[in-house]
Amino acid sequence: MKRRTAFPFLTLPSEVVTFGGWMIGDPGQPLSPAQDILSAWDYERDIEVSATLEVDVAEAALSLQLDPDKLVLAAVFRNGTGAGSMPRHSQICATEMISASSSSATLSTRLDSTRLSGRLKVEVSLLLQSEAEGLHALSPVVPGSRLWSVAKDVLIEDGGDSRFPIELVSFTSCFPGAPHVHSPWYVDWKPGVLDADFGGAVRLYVNSDIEDIADRFVEGDALTLQAMLSDVMSQMVASVVALEEAEDLLADCADGSVGQQVRTWMDLAFPGHPVSTIRSINEHLPGKFRAALLSASDVGEVA
Incomplete structure (x- = not known):
């Protein structure tokens, strides 16, 4: 996959992160892989979305030229909703830490039906959690540096066309x-x-x-x-x-x-x-x- 953005620091290649895919469905029920369109949804139906990922921390540290024993990443789950090309409402709904002692994360959220509209965008990002001493001039050292991300857009119902409920x-x-x-x-x-x-x-x-x-x-x-x-x-x-x-x-x-x-x-x-x-x-x-x-x-x- 080609990057569209040239970051001013080293980032994580896709091969060091194993992403388990997006799962979606009714809260408390078994979830299914998310498709491009969420069908059979109504205005009183809350939605649960989850994602799992695992990071090869040793390889990640090598890619970033950072000490693997001190490398801590934050897996941040963000969701947004609203018609149009950009979500009208966006918020962080879950965060978990990734380190040498805990290299995997499961992030999930329950979305209130009253806040859903048109489309749902979900995104998981890996951010540098703490200050670091880089082994390379391009090593990321500032907390919050975005190192990897994956996102999905889901059209709700008929693509989000407005209708009176x-x-x-x-x-x-x-x-x-x-x-x-x-x-x-x-x-x-x-x-x-x-x-x-x-x-x-x-x-x-x-x-x-x-x-x-x-x-x-x-x-x-x-x-x-x-x-x-x-x-x-x-x-x-x-x-x-x-x-x-x-x-x-x-x-x-x-x-x-x-x-x-x-x-x-x-x-x-x-x-x-x-x-x-x-x-x-x-x-x-x-x-x-x-x-x-x-x-x-x-x-x-x-x-």
């Missing part, structure tokens, strides 16, 4: 005894979490026990869908504009997030109006507020 379920079975058990639909979301991925943080349940509503939903009746979407929009926009710091919070939200979607709805229903004006309309003219969002939720004729 709707599910047709029996409320008597899924929500027995709940106050909304006889409601035609129910919006499940948590106010205040504006930076979460919209597709994972919001879900609209349609009550299959009410046959008329279920049939209209399945047939794509435009007015029924408009009423459902309007309810979602009204709840979420009203909750967000009630926040005193709403303007600043919305400005920091990335594409595909709850906040970005709410901002889009606000611009559609109240074009050119600042958050303060929309808040005032909701407080003093709630009928006009909801009617504007109902109008903005018009989905037109559905084929």
